[in-house]
Amino acid sequence: MATTVARAGDAVSGARGRSAQRTRRHPSKTRWWVVLAFLSPFVIGLATFVLYPVAATLYYSLTNFQAGSYRPVRFVGLNNYRTLFTRSDNFWIAVRNTVWMVVVMVPLRTAWAMLTAWVITRVKRGRNVYRTLYFLPSMVPPVAAALSFIVLLNPVGPLNRLMGLVGIDGPGWFSDPAWSKPSLVLMALWAAGNTMVIFSAAMLDVPRELYEAADLDGAGAFRKFRSITLPAISPVIYFSLLTGMIYAFQYFTEAFVVSGSANVEASSNELLGYPARSLLFYSTELYQQGFSYFKTGYASAMAWLLFLAIFAATVVFIRVSRRFVHYAGGDR
Amino acid sequence: MTGRRSAPGHHRPPIGRRLLYQLAEHAPAVAVALCFLLPLTISVLTAFMTQHQAGTGSLWPSPWDFANFRRVFTAMPFGRDLLNTVLYAGLSTIGTIVSSVPVAYALARLRWRGREAFFLVVLAAMMLPAQVTSLPLYVFYSHIGWVGTLKPLIVPSFFGDAFSIFLLRQFFRTIPGELTEAARVDGAGELRILLRVMIPMTKPAIAAVGLFSFLYAWNDFYNPLLYTGNSQGGQTLAVALTQLAKSGHQNAYQLQMAASLMFLLPVLVLFFLAQKVFVEGIALTGVKG
Amino acid sequence: MFKFTIGAVAGTAAALLLAGCTSAGPASSGPATAISAGASHAPTTISVWTFNHLPNEVAAFTAALNRLHAKFPWLTVKFVPNKDDAAFAKAVAAGDPPDVFVAAAPDNVGKFCANGTVADLGPYLSSAKVNTAATFPAATLVYTKYQGKQCALPLLTDAFGLYYNKKMFAAAGITTPPKTLSELAADAKKLTVKNADGSIKTFGFVSRSDYNANRYLYTGVQSASRFYGGDGKATFATDPKWQQMLQWDKNLNDSYGPGNAQKFVGRYQPHADDTSNPFLTGAAAMEFDGEWHIGEIDTAKKGLDYGVAPMPVLDAASGTYGAGDTLGTVAYLPAGSKHKQEGFFALQQLTTDTTFLNTLADTVSNIPSTFASLQSWDKASDAHWKPLVDMFKNPGSYYKTLTPAGEEDMDTWKEFLLQYEQGKVANLPSGLTGIAKKIDNLNTQAGN
Structure with a gap:
């Protein structure tokens, strides 16, 4: 649901500018009860499903609350946070794995979307067919995609068989702690079609004359990419990195399905994150603490930290990238 | 292109x-x-x-x-799970549209103090990860006996969805203000302007938002896992598929794949029927807004 | 307008916050007394959840419950298979637990007992005049009790042993199964067969803790160590045998050459319980597993010539050979059940009914868990079963002490084992001290 954050900042600034104009033209205001009538369902929803839970999570995080247990709830101050930082390796492993995904998966996915978009723009006839083919996997529900990849990447399965035909001894993929995260990255690349669509649209929007002029100047392929293509697609890169980052922070479904299903023993007493906690991500650890062990207070502390981390990372990202993004339309 | x-x-x-x-x-x-x-x-x-x-x-x-x-139907209650998935996706799509359109309209076209601040709240709500709110919501839903039913999945969508509100607002702003202003001068109420002027002109946009929320619900794993993953009657396909994977020590890959394909099929049909809406909608979520 | 919004929001939030935090006590459902079997009773429907999910297991359960219903027509059972501990905990948190829950392993008995999730069966048992010590073998009471409270009853039980391929033993000139871990390692080396290209065709024995049931090798039984000492603290730092045990484990796995043990686990862990199991395909000459493996071999590869023996023990503890890990399926009476008396009635019938226990034991290839059912069980003298059944008579057999941290202590220990096996623990003694402290902390936290 985070797909539009990239535009969030622009939309706000745009809103300010344009509404200021309109206010000057039409100073009349809508009557308050009309506005309220339009907003009321959402205001109630916001209170119930957003503000209350956020406040309650903060409150829970300061207690030893265990949903379902009959022992009395006690206020424990910052104990849960202290435990997280100093006593839990699961927490730090989950943080490390999640950061790994942010740092490795997100840029690779962006680069792959860019590359496949470029491949498409090179084709003159049948471009739409390719685009549909590349886009299709991104429509596959994440659960179905994960199950497909478990079959494909089975250590004794089809891909290793194919690789065996050309003499490569394939790895254990999801069963090997060293390969499990890279396998998830493969899956993310496979489903990068929606970003690819945006990239290819941006690339095709670049006026052809610019390239022709560069050709006349004798510019090489790299120069042309650097000074024509890159500026044109930089907003897309920005968008893809930012939404990818927010998504990676909450990475859950694929990890949950893969570590649960690739391991038959998982039905009892098995940690999420199989193999060897290499797939223990922040959200899966939070789920495990909150909804398997039912340490509600402890998990609430994790939830709050996640909220803060996403918020902080987003602010930093927007600040830093402001310098690199080029908006052709003068939107900024 | x-x-x-x-x-x-x-x-x-x-x-x-x-x-x-x-x-x-x-x-x-x-x-x-x-x-x-x-x-x-x-x-x-x-x-x-x-x-x-x-x-x-x-x-x-x-x-x-x-x-x-055929075996999928005996290995799991596929029909019932499909019905639940359709109920979740269908009803939450209706709920999202019905409740989000007026809010987006108020943000795009009505003039009131605090509008920009309110819009920021919408943006913040959009960025909020589900994990942050699910612990208290789980406790809350279990108190009122909703855990195990489809209600925690469907009911919230009737109270507006931040992402859809945001998208719809962006769409509504592309409609020239003169049109709504003219209706207002003619003495039409805001509700009438929304229903008679705005909605007819933004049908494709509303369809895109509807498609997105349908797909979101169809693919959703986290919320059904939390609220109905444990119940006998409330399973949705996304969760049921993963449990099919685990039934028995033997991996039944062939059944998983058959069930996955049946789960995927409606999405593909939808995609080919509405390819244009999709690609344009995706472009709109991105930088082409 | 905006101010109004904030006011409304704050008001609602405060109201909900208050509603959300009142923790209701367990539902009371009559006194903690047993229903007598002969008395008439109002018709009642109760729900029974189990972890079992294989079709034959479900069929055995359904048959038993039908017999129960025929015997006591007032009692109808709604049977729900395929529920693990996490699903049960979720149902409890949602305020709608089943009336009886059968869990695959006892790891959470301590936790559920300590936080009041399940009822103490003591009052019901004494009211029903069930003498637990005379009904259930002592080894099964170890893992169903927590701090004197009988919080669960055993429903079938498990024992772990060494499976070995007799044909491969003969070919390697080995006449008797190993009794100590160094003998095991020596035999494993003899049994390991390489392909022409240097890769390994048959592994003698892979002891990696993340393969199949191997985690139970490291609960202390194999080295006559106690997981927790008399003071309730983990003994990894104080009992030097842990260190010997782990070094043995690492040396054995490293002897296959770099990366080979990892490859084995990666390739076969997803198939530990199906027809591609390496012991069945000949990719492993020995394997450590629970008694259900006998059943798996019977269905998947009838002709396999194999033997079962107690798991060898650390040389420093050689006197305890014959003991093994004994733990099993447990049945709980959830404290939040609305039909506790009826739930206990069903629970008592299931856990003590000889016919049911023997039928189910045959179906799921487990060991019956009462003296009476063990007595009348035809498999007890079978050559494959006997060494495992005998473990229950061995005073050295046990399962690690249960704590309020539930399965988390074992999970934490297992992750440490794996790190060590992968060479990520540079200094074993200080690593063991660290992990002992961590587990002690976990227990203190959970006890609060």
Whole structure:
């Protein structure tokens, strides 16, 4: 649901500018009860499903609350946070794995979307067919995609068989702690079609004359990419990195399905994150603490930290990238 | 996007050379296409394998076992889970549209103090991860006896969805203000303007938002896992598929794949029917807004 | 307008916050007394959840419950298979637990007992005049009790042993199964067969803790160590045998050459319980597993010539050979059940009914868990079963002490084992001290 954050900042600034104009033209205001009538369902929803839970999570995080247990709830101050930082390796492993995904998966996915978009723009006839083919996997529900990849990447399965035909001894993929995260990255690349669509649209929007002029100047392929293509697609890169980052922070479904299903023993007493906690991500650890062990207070502390981390990372990202993004339309 | 033809007037190279050009043009694209198609191909083939063959590295079914699709219905209550998924996706889509359109309209077209601040709240709500709110919501829903039913999945959508509100607002702003202003001068109430002027003009946009929220619910794993993953009657397909994977110590890959394909099929049909809405909608979520 | 919004929001939030935090006590459902079997009773429907999910297991359960219903027509059971501990905990948190829950392993008995999730069966048992010590073998009471409270009853039980391929033993000139871990390692080396290209065709024995049931090798039984000492603290730092045990484990796995043990686990862990199991395919000459493996071999590869023996023990503890890990399926009476008396009635019938226990034991290839059912069980003298059944008579057999941290202590220990096996623990003694402290902390935290 985070797909539009990239535009969030622009939309706000745009809103300010344009509404200021309109206010000057039409100073009349809508009557308050009309506005309220339009907003009321959402205001109630916001209170119930957003503000209350956020406040309650903060409150829970300061207690030893265990949903379902009959022992009395006690206020424990910052104990849960202290435990997280100093006593839990699961927490730090989950943080490390999640950061790994942010740092490795997100840029690779962006680069792959860019590359496949470029491949498409090179084709003159049948471009739409390719685009549909590349886009299709991104429509596959994440659960179905994960199950497909478990079959494909089975250590004794089809891909290793194919690789065996050309003499490569394939790895254990999801069963090997060293390969499990890279396998998830493969899956993310496979489903990068929606970003690819945006990239290819941006690339095709670049006026052809610019390239022709560069050709006349004798510019090489790299120069042309650097000074024509890159500026044109930089907003897309920005968008893809930012939404990818927010998504990676909450990475859950694929990890949950893969570590649960690739391991038959998982039905009892098995940690999420199989193999060897290499797939223990922040959200899966939070789920495990909150909804398997039912340490509600402890998990609430994790939830709050996640909220803060996403918020902080987003602010930093927007600040830093402001310098690199080029908006052709003068939107900024 | 129209394919740009190469400039006319070039003299045509001999046929052999032309084939070579064609090859050079298409080879990378075909290679990438093969990468994209491999997992799906394997899934389809596995769905037709026998229990004995599936998961062994066999590439081609022999013999072809067409009964897997039928077996899915006995291995899991597929029909009931499908119904639940349709209920969740369908009702939450209706709820999202009905409740989000007025809010987006108020943000795009009505003038009131605090509008920009309110819009910031919408943006913040949009960024909030589900994990942050689910602990208290779980406790809350269990108090009122909703856990195990589809209610925690459907009911909240009737109270507005931040993402949809944001998208719709962006769409509504592209409609020239003169049109709504004219209706207002004619003495039409705001509700009437919304229903008679705004909605008819933004039907494709509303359809895109509807599609997105339908797909979101159809694919959703986290919320159904939390609220109905444990119940007998409230399972949705996304969660039920993963539990099919675990039923029994034996991996039943062929059944999983058959069930996954049946789960995927409606999405693909939807995609081919509404390809244009999709691609335009995706462009709109991105930088092309 | 905006101010109004904030006011409304704050008001609602405060109201909900208050509603959300009142923790209701367990539902009371009559006194903690047993229903007598002969008395008439109002018709009642109760729900029974189990972890079992294989079709034959479900069929055995359903048959038993039907017999129960025929015997006591007032009692109808709604049977729900395929529920693990996490699903049960979720149902409890949602305020709607089943009336009886059968869990695959006892790891959470301590936790559920300490936080009041399940009822103490003591009052019901004494009211029903069930003498637990005379009904259930002592080894099964170890893992169903927590701090004197009988919080669960055993429903079938498990024992772990060494499976070995007799044909491969003969070919390697080995006449008797190993009794100590160094003998095991020596035999494993003899049994390991390489392909022409240097890769390994048959592994003698892979002891990696993340393969199949191997985690139970490291609970202390194999080295006559106690997981927790008399003071309730983990003994990894104080009992030097842990260190010997782990070094043995690492040396054995490293002897296959770099990366080979990892490859084995990666390749076969997803198939530990199906027909591609390496012991069945000949990719492993020995394997450590629970008694259900006998059943798996019977269905998947009838002709396999194999033997079962107690798991060898650390040389420093050689006197305890014959003991093994004994733990099993447990049945709980959830404290939040609305039909506790009826739930206990069903629970008592299931856990003590000889016919049911023997039928189910045969179906799921487990060991019956009462003296009476063990007595009348035809498999007890079978050559494959006997060494495992005998473990229950061995005073050295046990399962690690249960704590309020539930399964988390074992999970934490297992992750440490794996790190060590992968060479990520540079200094074993200080690593063991660290992990002992961590587990002690976990227990203190959970006890609060």
